[in-house]
Amino acid sequence: MSVVSKYNRISLIYDFIEAPIEIFLYRKWREEALSSLKGRVLEVGVGTGRNLEYYPAGARVNGIDNSEGMLAKAREKAESIRDKGRKNVTLLLMDAENMEFPDNTFDYVVTTFVLCSIPDPVKALKEMRRVLKPSGELIALEHMRSKNPFIARIEDLINPIMFFFIGDDMTRNTVENIKKAGFTIIEEKNLAFKDVFKKIRAKT
Numbered sequence: 001m002s003v004v005s006k007y008n009r010i011s012l013i014y015d016f017i018e019a020p021i022e023i024f025l026y027r028k029w030r031e032e033a034l035s036s037l038k039g040r041v042l043e044v045g046v047g048t049g050r051n052l053e054y055y056p057a058g059a060r061v062n063g064i065d066n067s068e069g070m071l072a073k074a075r076e077k078a079e080s081i082r083d084k085g086r087k088n089v090t091l092l093l094m095d096a097e098n099m100e101f102p103d104n105t106f107d108y109v110v111t112t113f114v115l116c117s118i119p120d121p122v123k124a125l126k127e128m129r130r131v132l133k134p135s136g137e138l139i140a141l142e143h144m145r146s147k148n149p150f151i152a153r154i155e156d157l158i159n160p161i162m163f164f165f166i167g168d169d170m171t172r173n174t175v176e177n178i179k180k181a182g183f184t185i186i187e188e189k190n191l192a193f194k195d196v197f198k199k200i201r202a203k204t
């Protein structure tokens with residue numbers, strides 16, 4: 001089953017099953033990473049739109065995802081935010097590996113828990129670099145393979161289950177993938193479970 005089919009299938013219950021980790025971990029990381037962004041922002045793999053409430057009113061946000069089911073949920077969240085008169089959000093069905101935006105379009109590209117599920121993450125990261133302005137920045141909250149052998153072994157054991165249900169590969173070397181796409185890392189901060197969850201900022 002393709003990653004798109006998996007996310008279409010899980011979209012109705014995604015927010016419910018993610019609620020515990022959202023409350024205990026993700027929520028504060030999202031707010032810290034996104035609440036000061038300005039200008040044109042591209043969020044890749046916007047999912048059910050869980051980041052939308054954290055962008056400041058001045059940011060012009062384009063969110064893309066290739067799952068229509070996940071995007072439908074994000075549209076509901078975008079509508080409720082719009083009702084409060086707060087945000088400028090456009091949501092589009094698009095593949096991160098082949099984006100339709102021109103070169104040098106965005107001030108920021110954001111990925112949160114996405115580089116584990118895009119089938120070819122380096123190809124998608126090259127696209128992100130292409131659509132960023134030369135002064136632009138990649139902001140990523142991601143989980144990845146730990147350098148600690150014990151933690152990495154646990155990730156290896158859980159990985160087949162995660163991959164089967166949501167196409168989530170826990171064994172990727174995401175920092176290396178970001179570098180492979182041509183980015184320069186300007187911040188790499190461990191967030192939880194030693195070096196599994198990280199915040200990464202990178203320049204083009």
Ligand SMILES: C[S@@+](CC[C@H](N)C(=O)[O-])C[C@H]1O[C@@H](n2cnc3c(N)ncnc32)[C@H](O)[C@@H]1O
Pocket residue numbers: 003004007044045046047048049050051064065066067070094095096097111112113114117118119
């Ligand atoms: C784990 S979810 C994360 C959603 C959201 N970013 C969040 O923080 O809750 C991964 C998302 O990436 C999307 N995705 C996976 N591969 C993609 C691709 N090639 N192009 C666009 N979106 C993709 C999935 O459909 C899914 O919505």
